[in-house]
Amino acid sequence: MLGSRYTLSVEILPQNTAENIAYVEYYANDIFIGRDSGSGSFDFMAQALGDHRFQACVVVVGRENDAPIESDYSDVVTHRFPTADEIEERFGEQMNELWELSKAIGSAEYTFEIAAVIWLDTRIGYGDPFTLEHRPSEAYPYTLQEFGAPLGEYQDEVYGGDPRLGSKWVVGIFHTHPSWHNAPFPRVVGRSAEDTPPANGIPAWVMDYEADEWDAYGVPYITPRGARTASGKLERYGGNGRIK
Numbered sequence: 001m002l003g004s005r006y007t008l009s010v011e012i013l014p015q016n017t018a019e020n021i022a023y024v025e026y027y028a029n030d031i032f033i034g035r036d037s038g039s040g041s042f043d044f045m046a047q048a049l050g051d052h053r054f055q056a057c058v059v060v061v062g063r064e065n066d067a068p069i070e071s072d073y074s075d076v077v078t079h080r081f082p083t084a085d086e087i088e089e090r091f092g093e094q095m096n097e098l099w100e101l102s103k104a105i106g107s108a109e110y111t112f113e114i115a116a117v118i119w120l121d122t123r124i125g126y127g128d129p130f131t132l133e134h135r136p137s138e139a140y141p142y143t144l145q146e147f148g149a150p151l152g153e154y155q156d157e158v159y160g161g162d163p164r165l166g167s168k169w170v171v172g173i174f175h176t177h178p179s180w181h182n183a184p185f186p187r188v189v190g191r192s193a194e195d196t197p198p199a200n201g202i203p204a205w206v207m208d209y210e211a212d213e214w215d216a217y218g219v220p221y222i223t224p225r226g227a228r229t230a231s232g233k234l235e236r237y238g239g240n241g242r243i244k
């Protein structure tokens with residue numbers, strides 16, 4: 001997966017050849033990423049920061065003429081984005097917390113939809129590259145017919161080719177539907193017509209109430225009274241994981 005770490009291990013055998021070695025160099029996609037000197041065995045950590053294709057290489061350089069003695073390439077690995085399941089496992093709890101927050105801040109006058117963008121950002125280096133960014137919440141009066149989760153703009157910041165340069169990708173989006181325990185009338189629940197799948201297979205989630213009423217056509221509703229006790233329901237739409 002993008003952001004994964006690899007350890008490149010080198011062991012120099014037999015031991016007495018170490019004195020002929022000047023240093024060991026590490027490459028990712030043929031770009032220099034580090035160097036070790038000394039003797040014996042070395043470990044170097046490389047991370048899949050910015051390119052889907054990843055191939056590591058270790059070059060042992062000898063003292064004589066600074067010439068490579070030995071080099072070894074790893075298999076070519078193609079890094080994928082996290083799947084919807086992996087993201088949900090990782091951030092499901094935080095999605096729940098945002099849902100609870102939306103209910104807590106809903107007042108007699110205003111209701112809130114909360115939105116979040118889930119990022120994979122490898123620019124920070126060797127740390128945890130995943131974050132859930134809670135976007136600013138907007139207050140809506142109950143009489144508003146169209147609620148819109150204030151997801152706002154989200155844009156990748158991608159650098160091509162060089163594995164030393166991390167990039168930032170959107171790997172999921174999330175929003176809640178308005179809290180309803182203070183509302184003056186029932187509303188329809190569940191994914192709305194505006195909840196269209198994002199591009200590139202990016203997964204999306206909406207959190208809404210379990211319905212407590214259905215109309216003659218089977219359309220599910222939540223009543224203000226039902227909203228006081230109804231549990232939340234996380235619904236997934238969009239792709240199973242970003243594809244490019």
Ligand SMILES: [Zn+2]
Pocket residue numbers: 149175176177191192194195206
């Ligand atoms: Zn929605």
